[in-house]
Structure formats: C-alpha cells, structure tokens
Amino acid sequence: MGPHMMAQVPHNLPAEPNRFVGRARDVAELSALVHEERVITLSGVGGIGKTRLALRVAARAMPGFPDGVWLVELARISRPALVVNELAEVLGVRDETPGRLLDGLRVRLRAARTLIVLDNCEHLVERCAELVAELIAECPGPAFLLTSREPLRIPGELVWRVPPLELPDDHHPDAESVLLFVERALAAGARGVPGSMDDVVRLCRALDGLPLALELAAARTSLLSPGRIADRIGDRFRLLTTGDRTAPARQRTLLATVEWSHDLLTPGERVLLRRLSVFAGLFDLELAERVCADGGILRGAELLDLLSALVDKSLVLHPGAAGRYRLLETIKQYAAERLEEAGEAAQLRDRHLRVICEELEQCYGADSLNRGMPWAAIKQAFTRGRSLLDDCRAAVDRAVESGQPVLGLRLASTALAIQAVRGDLGESVGWHERLLALDLSGMPPELVAVANGGLAYGLELGDELARAEELIVRAVEEQKRHPYTHWLGINYCVALTVFFRRGKSKEALAYLDELEAAATDHDDLFNLATVRIAQLNLALFQGRLRQAQRYGEEALAIARKTGHHWTLARALTHLGAVAEAAGDLETAMFHHASALPLLADMDNRIELARCHTKIARVAAGLRDFATAGEHVAAGLALSMQTGQRRGIVRALMALSALARAQDDIEGAVSAAAAATALREAIGQFGAPGRVQELLALARARLGEGRVALLWAQGMKQMPEEVAARALDRARSGAAAPGPAGSSALPGLRYDGLTGRERQVAGLLTRGMSNRAIALELVISPATVARHVANIMEKLGFDSRAQIAVWAAKHGMDAERT
Template sequence: MTAYVPHNLPAEPDGFVGRERDVAELCALVGHVRVITLSGVGGVGKTRLSLRVAAKVAPLFADGVWLVELARVTGPAMLVNELAAVLGVREEIPGRLLDGLRVRLRASRALLVLDGCEHLVESCAELVSGLLDGCPWLRFLITSREPLRIPGELIWRVPPLELPGEHRPDAESVRLFLERALAAGARGVRDDIAEVERLCRVLDGLPLALELAAAHAGVLSPGRIADRVALAATGHLAVPARQRPLLAAVEWSHDLLLPKERVLLRRLSVFAGLFDLGLAERVCADGGILRRRELAGLLGGLVAKSLVSHHDAEGRYRLLETIRRYAADRLAEAGEAVSLRARHLRVICEEMELCHAAGSLERRMPWPARFAHLTRGRGLLDDCRIAIEWAVESCEPVLGLRLARAALAVGGDLGESVGRHERLLSLDLSAVPADMVAVAKAGLAYGLEQGDELGRAEKLIVEGVEGQRGHPYTPWLGFTYGVALTVFLRTGQSERALHCLEELEAAAGAHDDLFNLVTVRIAQLDLALSQGLPRQARRRGEQALALAGESGHHWSLARALTRLGVAAEADGDLEAAMSHHAAALPLLEEMDDRVEQARCHARLGRVAAGLGDHVAARRHVAASLELSRRAGRSRGIVRALVTLSAVARAEGDLAGAVLAASAAEALRASIGRFGPPGRLQELLTLARAELGEDRLALLWARGAEEPPEEVAGRVLGGEAESAPLPVPSRLGGEPAVLRRRGGGQASAALPVLRYSGLTHREREIAGLVGRGLSNRAIALELAISPAAVTGHVAGIMEKLGLHSRAGIAVWAAEHGMDAGRT
C-alpha cells in the first residue's frame, strides 16, 4: 500500500542560506492571506524561498502542501491537467477535470505552491480565482516573474541576496557563494574574500548565478570568474539590466564546458521533465559525436557544474527551466532540433510500449516487477505529451498512434486522449496499417463513451471492430472489443454485444490471452446479472478469478474479485461477498487506485450493513467518501452517500438516511446523472409515515443544500436526528417531491422525485409500451431491430427500478407518455 503523504515537497539538495526575515514573515502570513505571490527576476530564488516556507508551514495544513511545477507546462490547456496530476485527480468525464479539482479541494485545508507561473499568468489567475470561490480553506503560494493581479493577492517582491558592504562582510550573497564553493572543493576561496565580494556584486546577488559561479571556483579564482562574467554581460546590452547577470553567468558557464558536455546539455533540453541515464543514452547518444559509454561521465560533469540537478534516489535528473530554455536555443542553433525531437518520439514510444507490455501482458515476470513498469510508464506521460505533439507537427501518424494507445493503456488522461486521437486521426493515414487505425478509433470511442457522446462513439467503434477483422491477432483486439461491448450495451444493441463477446472469447482463447479472457468472463458475469441470473454470474466470476490467478496480474485479480463479490451479494451470500471484496481491497491499495478503492469500500459498507456490522459499515463508508473526495470523483461521493443512507436506515436512523439520500440525489442531478428511484421511493414513504411530512421536507431540503461532506459527517456522527432543522433557503431541492397517487396533493415542501434519466429513445419506447405495443410492434414503428427494443426495455426497467412491462406502462401513464407524448 502506498502511504498517504501530506506533501510532495522535494528534500532540499543543499543548505538554505539567508532570507531568515523573509521566511519568518511569510510563514506568519500564509495562514491568514489566501494568495501570496513571490515575484522577482529569474534566478532570484523564488522557488527555493517558496519551498522553504511551504516546508515550515506544512503542519498547519491537514490536507497537505502540494508543489505544482508549471515551467514545463506548454499552454493554458495543460494547467488544470498538471494540478490534477499532482493531487491524484483523474478525469471522471472528458472535459470536466476542473469539476474534479473542485470536488477534491472544496473542503480541503491545503496549501498549493504554484511554481513558475509567468508564462501562464492569465490562465493561472483565472484558475486560482475560480478555486478560491468554492474552496474556503484553500491557500496559494505562487512564484512568478509578474503577479497574477487578482483580488486578495499579496505581492511579495523577492530581492536578490544581500550584497556585501562596509558593515556587512558576511552578507547573504557571500555566505551562499562560500558554502557552495567549499562544497565544490575550492578550499582556498576564503583567502580571497575581497574578490568574492566583487563577484557577488557583479552577479547582483542572484542565487542561481552565484551557484553557477561557485561550481567553477575549484579551477578559477573568484576574481577571474568576476572578470569573465562582466565581459560576457557586455554582449547583452539589449537585455534589461536586471536580467544580464544571470544570462551572462549561464552563457559563461556554458562556454566553459567541454565540447561534448555542450552537445549533451543542448540535447537534454528535449525532455519534458525527469529523465534517467538510460533515456539520456538512447535519445542523446548518436554513436558519433556522443557515444553511450561517455554519457554517464558527461552527465556527472553537468551535475557538478550545477547545470543539471540530480533529482531523487531513483537516479533521475532534470534541467532547471532557465537552463533548459537556454539549452533549447543552442539545440536550434546547432540544427539538431528536428532530429532530436524525432529520436525522442521514437524512444518514448518504444519505452511506453515496453512498459505496457511488461506491466500488463508478460505473465512470467513477478508482479512487483510488472507493476514497476506500469509506474514507470505513468512517470513518462509528460514526455508522451510533447512527443505526440511532435508526431502531429511532423506528420508521423504511425509513431503517434502507437504512443497514444500505450499512454492510454498505462493510465493517461481521458480528455487528453480524446484530443490527441482526434489530431492524429486527422493526419494522412494512407500509409498506416488498418488495424492500427482501428485501435485508434477505439481509443477515441472510449473517451467519447465516458463523456456520454454515444452517437460518435458508436460510429467509431463500429469502424474499429470492422477494421480489426481479418488482421493478425494482437492483445489490442481485447481493448477494441471491450469498448464495443460497453457502447453496444449502453445503446441497447445486445445482439451485437453478444456477437463481439463471442468473437473475442474465440480469439483470446486461441492465443492463450489470459488478460482478455478475464475481460470476457467478467463481461459474461455482468450480462448474467443484468438477466437476473446470479448463480450463473458467480460461475463466470469464479472462472475469471481462476484465469486472473493464472495470469498473475493483480489488476485482473482485483477486477475478478470485486465482480464476484457483487454476484455473491446478488445471490444472497453476504459472507462470500464480504470475503471477495475484502480480498480485492489490498490489491487496489497496492496499486494506489483511489477510484476503485472507494468503490470497493462502498461495497464493503453495504455488505457489512447487511450482515449487521454497522460499525464496520460506517468505517467503510467514511473511507469511500474520503477516497472519492481525494480523487475528485462526484460519482464516487454519490455512491458513498447512497450506501450511507442504506447503513443509516439499517440502524434505524431514518433522519440520517433521508439526509444522505437527499445529498446524493442533489449531487447526482448536479452532474447530470440519475439513478433508479425504486429504493428512494420506499425510503421516503417510510420516512413520511414515521417522521411526518414537515420534518421529512426539511430534512430533504437541508440535505440538498448543505455540502455533501458536511451531510456525510453529520450522518456518520449520528447527529442527523438531534441537530436543529432551520428552514432552508429553498424547499424541495433537486429532485423535488414524490407525488401521491389517488388524487391527494403532496405538500409543496415535500421532496418530489423527478426522474429524467431516460434517453429520448427510452422515453419514446416507454410511451409505446404504455400504449400496449409489443416489442416487435415497437420495432416496426421505430424501424429498429426487436433486439434493440429488448435492450432498451431492460435499460428502462433498470433505471426506473421496475420489474415488468406493466410497471413501465404505469410509469408512462403517470408521466403522460401513454398517449405517445415523450
């Protein structure tokens, strides 16, 4: 299990020098000012100061201190993605990632450190302002060369380090240079203190420039360094005066490099973020100017000269953004940008495909090694982004499509996946293998289906399935057919879905593809459950579990266990359901999958309540809520609230059950999702009888108005019944009130259950069922297949919580659809 760490701040690579007063004053302000922007020129030390302050105030923020490095973010569209990646929020619906961030942060006492905002000032200002409005306890510490200029922002101008003077021989700039020079092996540097002071003045006390200079103090005296930097600065008279010392120091440091070190430095600029020696060798070595065996020594030399930083114990490196920009300019000047970006694309594509294959498909490898490959793949997603951009720019659809599908398979962002697949599929595909195009269309269909764009998704997946027929088998067939199953079932095409399932089963079985055979068995389990056949579902689940065990893939094992648990619960075997879900949980924790952990905890809570273990049920619900909040998943919070309502009802806490159900329905409606009303109808009928209509209405209204986290806390704490019930600002909430049958008029304050989750086609078919038409007659009238009608009727029953066509007819009559009105 990955431990929850309340911050992601890096360890200080070396001692922090000076700025004691700044640190103390900023620490005092952070708890009271919602936005503080550290502003100043490049290299002045904004980042180090922000990290020092953030580390000191971390105990004040129960929900963590989170560093978001924005230097490598290439445009406004990626700003939200970067913040979401740091906070562990993944897109619930393509294009709605910001909603997930609001869910994650609205009740969080957290500090976000946004580092390097100057190239995204307007976008950062908009994002920060928007999050401040809905997240009352959220705080920001920002570094930028220019302020955001938003209401409430405190601008802290970060000056250079204190320069030496007649009364300050131990000025901050001198202390920093001496400490770094001694660390670089310059033992006699203290003997020339006057020249050290002159150098600090030449460099204007800029920390980054001082560090670059100190890296050379072992071979050059402070005086010679000062002379060379001063000379270099005269070549930049067109540059603003405050920027000249840093630019001169960077250029001078570059000029002192060995020729091969210069080549390596400029080539390293193609990486988006962190890289290791292996990647550097494959991208930067060419067998001519740079040979692989030379790179370790050359990279070590760049680290020693403070031009490349050694990032962590995993042996990864990075370039400071100031250095990376300078190196990228040198790469362009050398005429190597095109060839290096093309090589970067090829290497990242090969590496991501290896990560996917080893992590998901390789049976002989122990699971920890396989999971390490999947983790490595997720760490390369930044480089995937810029590599795919280059594939589009350079019209390389084959490598781009290969990389896009591998990125999606290891956990890439859904919204990005939709955009990148659309751009790649718009290129000239005449030379691209048809089965590769088919998988790309399936990848695009997957993202569109998640965003409920079923029309486009259906068209693409039909093309994807047809495009893979007749081609040699690959495991990607399982991905395409898996998407097809989901799309066809959601659009009521059960016969088409079954045909895909049979084809996939035959192909995967013939090639001993255990991963996809598990997918087949789980799909068969779900179909059996939808047909009301829990025992058949359990048999399919047991087969899936056996295959997953043979494959050794922990994600497959977790999927099989959780679905088998659902089947056991449907069959009334709660002890078995508890056992299966409990066995799945540590596997999901090991993979740090918050979304599936939350789902598993909700199921455990529901089963525990059924077994009468209410303490365990509440514990699981609380865990589900927290995990869903941290993942930014509104649907997960809805699921947990629904489970909490069931737990409260099982305990006899009807007030708590109503509050939780109301909060769930309000949240569900806010994201355009609707659930079956059957159980809710039953709860409200019981609550009306036992609590009375007025109290029920107030409970429902308050549950709809209060933040879901507050409602959950109240119910979990057993405070629903005893808490006062002031009249809310609006009564009824969303959804509003159950209308009574038999002509009685419900009170306007009571909750009306307004269900609108049926699609237009489903409402149309419900109206025709209400008129007494058979499935075949409906098919003839609508010019669709009888199988499609059957699928739609099953979907209507599931959504409305009904069990017969007669129930649909009654519902249609109550909603005025039996006369054909939809």
C-alpha cells in the same frame, strides 16, 4: 497543534539539495503571510531564487495546512490546457468524465486547508490567473503561493518582488551573497577562497547578488580563483553575444554568467547540455544516452562522465541523487536556444519521440498483459511508464507538429493502458483527436483502427456514446480483417460496453460470442477474463445466479493464472455482487474484502472507493455497524480527495442504507435526499425505486410533514455535512436523534491587552478621536494610533468602531485609570 501533527501533514516537497542561505526575514514574513493571504506571487527574473524561497516558505508553513502542502511544477508542461491536469495529478484528483477535471478539483479543494505552490507560472500566466481566480472564489480552503517572472494580476494577489541576495558593504562584509558563494565554493572543493575575500566581494557585486549566477561561479572555484572569475565575467558584460541588450540589468547579468559557464564547457559537454533540453522533466542516464548519444560527436560510453561534469558545474541537477536528473528552467531555456542554433532541434525531438514511444511500449505494450510476468514486475513497468507521461506529452506535441501519426498514435495507444488503469482518460482523448486529424494516408489501416478504438474508449467514459459506437464498430470491423491482436480484444470489450449502454443487446451478444471465440483461439487470457465477466453481468441481469457464479469462478481462475491484479480484483468484486444478489452476505463480504488490498496497491482510488462503499453496504446488511461506518467513511474520504461526485453519491446512498439498518429513518431520509440532490446536479440517473420505497416507509413512520421537511433540508445541505452528521449518528448507534448542538463560538481573549490598551479601548467607547485620547492620557496622537493598531491586531478587528462595541460589552467603558 502539537509537533506530532506536523509530521502528518501530507506533502510532496523535495528535500533541499543543499543548505539554504540568507533571506531569514523574508522567509519568516512570508511563512506568516501564506496563512493570511489567499494568493502570493513571488516575482522576479530567472535565477533570482524564487523557487528555493517558495519551497522554504512552504516547508515552514506546513503545520498550518493540515490538508497538505503541494508543489506543482509547471515548467515541465507547455500547453495552458494542461495546468488543470498537472494540478489534478499532484492532488490525486481523477477525471470523473473526460474534460471535467476542473469540477473534480473544486470538489477536492472546496473545504481543504491546503497550500498549493505553483512553480514557474510565467509561460502559462493567463491560464494560471484564470484558474487561481476561479478556485479562490469557489473554494474557501486553499491558499496559493506562486513563482512567476510576471505577476498574475488578479484581485487579491499579493505580489512579492524577490530581490537578489544582499550585497556586501564596508559594514557588512559577510552579507548573504558572500555567505552563499563561500558556502558553495567550499562544497565544490575550492581552497583559498577565505583568503581572497576582497575578490569574493568584488565578484558578488559583479553578479548583482543573483543566487544562480553565484552558484554557477562558485562551481568553478576548484579551478579558477574568485579574482580570475570576476575579471572574466566583467569582460562578459561587454561582450554579451546572445539575448536582448535592453533587458533588465539582472537578466543580462545572469545571461552573461550562464554564457560564461557554458563557454568554459568542453565541446562534448556543450553538445550534451543542449541535447538534454528536449526532455520535459526528469530523465535518467539510460534515456539520456538513447536520445542524446549518436555514436559520432557524442558517444554513449562517455555520457556518464559528461553528465557528471555538468552536475559538478551546477548546470544539471541531480535531485535526491536517485539516478534521475533535470535541468533548471533558466538553463533549459538557454540550452534549447543552443540546440536550435546548432540546427539539431528537429532531429533530437524526433529521436526523443521515437525513444519515448519504444520505451513505453517496452514497459507496457498490450501484450504485456499476457506475458505471465509476476505482479511485482508488471507493477514496476507500470510505475516506470507513468513516470514518462511528461515526456509523452512533449513527444505527442512533436508528432503532431511534424506530422508523424504512426509514432504518435503508437505512443497514445500504449499510454492509454496506463491512463485507463488510473481512471484518467481526458488527456488521452485530446491526444487521439489531434493525431487522428493528421494526414493518415501512409498509415496501415489496422493501426488507424486501433487508434479509433482508443479514442472510442475515452469517449465512452465521457458518455459520448453515439460517437463512440460509430468509431468502435469501425475499429473492430477493420481489425477483424487482420491477424488477431490484443488491441482487437480490448476494442471488442469497449464495443460491448457501448452496445449495452445504448440498449443494443443483440449486437452486444454477437460481439461477445466473436470475442470469446477469438480470445480462446489466441489464448488471450486478459480478454477472456473480460468475456467471462461480461457473461456474468448478463446472467446476473437475467437472474440466472448459479450461472453467473460459474462465470465468476472461471474469471477468477483465469485471473489467478495471469497473475494480473487488475483482472483478479475485477473477478472478485463481480463474484461479490453475485453473492450479494443471492443473499449470501458472508461470501460477498469475503470477496469484496479480498479485492480491497489489490485495488489499494494499484492506487486505483476510484475503484477502491467503490469497493469500500460495497463493503459498507454488505456490513450494514450483516448488522456489523462499526465495520460499515468505517468503510463508508473511507469511501467518502477517497471520493472527496479524488473529486469524484459519483463516488460521493454512492457513499451517501450507502450511508442511507446503513442508517435504515440501524432503524434511524430520519438519517436515512437525509442522506438519500443529499444523494439525490447531488445526483441531479451532475445529471446522473439513479435508482428511484429504492428511494421511493424508503420514503414510503418513512411517511408511514414519521408522517408526511416531517419527511417533507427532512427531504427539503437534505437536498439543500452540503453533502459532506449531511454525511458527517449521518456518520456520527451511525457511530453512536443512532441513539441521539435530533440535530447536533451548535458549537459555541470560541471566546475572544482580551486578557492579552495591556493596561494602556484597555484604557484606550475604554476611551474609544466614548467616540473620542486619537487627538482627544492623547490629550486625556497625556501621550502623543501617534502613540494612541499605535495602541489602536495593537488592539486591532490582537483582537482581529479592522475598525475602531468594532473595538468600541467590544470594549463596551466587556465593561471597559466603566474602567478608570
């Protein structure tokens, strides 16, 4: 693999905030081990440097993981159930049906050569153990590198105990710990440190070589000399006021250092630090101010100075200096304890809930759909809203435990807009259910109705139609008694879908008329566009093509007026479907191709995959096979990446259509068989008519027996294998029927063996023991053993017998010295 490949490995590793010091051998060994082991856990106490080491190793190992290196930070979540969500989020897997994310992950990871770094597993160790054990059993591709105070204790886990940095001694005054301290002290602007090396050595020993303790101490060297710090911290160990006195020494050392650093803070800095612990992950200055400042002991105007002071003291991190801050996990825990101790926890978490709720509503209230904002502004608000999801989780937890359904449900409803556009509603269903289980007696009925509507939306996507119908009807009927809001419009749309899916077209049509009237009266363009699209679908279903087209054009005009790309893309794809039905493939191609960049820009990968597949079908109809192949491949790859099996089914059916258009009936049957098998596996209904028609044609052309065989093979094979083969055939114009030649096994190299090793290998074919070989070659048995191990390593064998067989095959048994 050339260096140009390295740059292409996708990853989400952060840039290193400062120079990485020491651990050269550990990094080298671990970088090799991640390619051999499936699960490596870096274990050790907080502050020992597990995360930095893991990130370093992951970055070094990148060239060996062509499908990416992904960091999943678990410190920001508190509920075991969310580990899967977090992993899916990072890997770009979307919820196919709510609650089934894990299936999507399996699809995504099955064949992917990826390294997944799960950082800070300790508080979720049981769930992580289950999940990792399951994924390595079912997916041969991925390797896991974890950091955790406790190992997972699963079979196949290699536990790597991370030691502190090396301490100086008489022979090595420049040990790792000294280098780290001096490096950071100089970066903090300290002078005179190189002149007091004896004190530095004393301090490094007192701090046990713990990297975090060294960083905290070094951050103070612009004001205190290393000798003073060593004296003061020495006192600390005797006076430790918090924590468990029986904890391991390293943990006590760290705690004492954190406590020392904390006690040196000004009162204002202390207040801010403890209050910042309410944030789930990254936060910016504005949020920090709105949550933490109170106009009394902490004023908004001084916040920036205080925050900068905490960054200087290494207590708050400012990664990438992009205006976003966060607390290291160890510090966050300490700060959270101080918040409890100060009696401010409940108050601050309430404020966090309220601020996050307001901020999200500001970004993405339902009315933003009709504000006529330029798309760039809508997108920016959307990105901002998405970055708040970690804090939303913490806020929903607070709303549930403190019994505040109003704020909680306002938050959940607003977040729904963000989650829905991404096609990811599983978590939203959970939030709504927990919040709706609270005492709602003090809540305005129209708000409860909106929340019920939100829950129904998620349930509909999860195919729980009966429950969804009951809830959505109640939600709509209640809201009709109150002034019109966009929520009512959205709930009408959910109700339409539920009714149509349950075959209740009379009810659906009644609601459609009501919605059309209400949306028109209130100039609710977003929902009016939805009305037109629903009317289009209805007309299309009834074969009234000209009318369908008129509805589509109206939807498109509305979408252009609102400037909302989501509406625009939906109008375009539906117009494309109408053109397809009318047999006007050029127009269909034009509409679908116009929708494609809009969907790509929104990062709605599920709809994007669907759009690629549609383009492929239309292109196949236009006999533009190159374009068809390209788009079906893109759609398939996206569906694999996002773990969407329905998308894979669609891509396989498009491939079948493409093969048929190219007169490759065998390929068409195989792809249709694979699609049918997968469709049955996920319990989805398909279009049996289309498949039956294909099979009838195939039987007439190829004969009953051949078709039966192809069908059985296609049903049994892996969908991606069938797809890859079909794509190859499509690209080569179906010129070469018959199975592709099996690739030859890569030849084993044996020219890498030394002369001595070849001799030993030769003697092994005679079944000789190490002792006997030693006598024969006049060397020691230990040397023979070393040669044997070298040979095994070079050839990748794990028994002496394998060497003997191999050596005999390569004629080494006949070799003589």
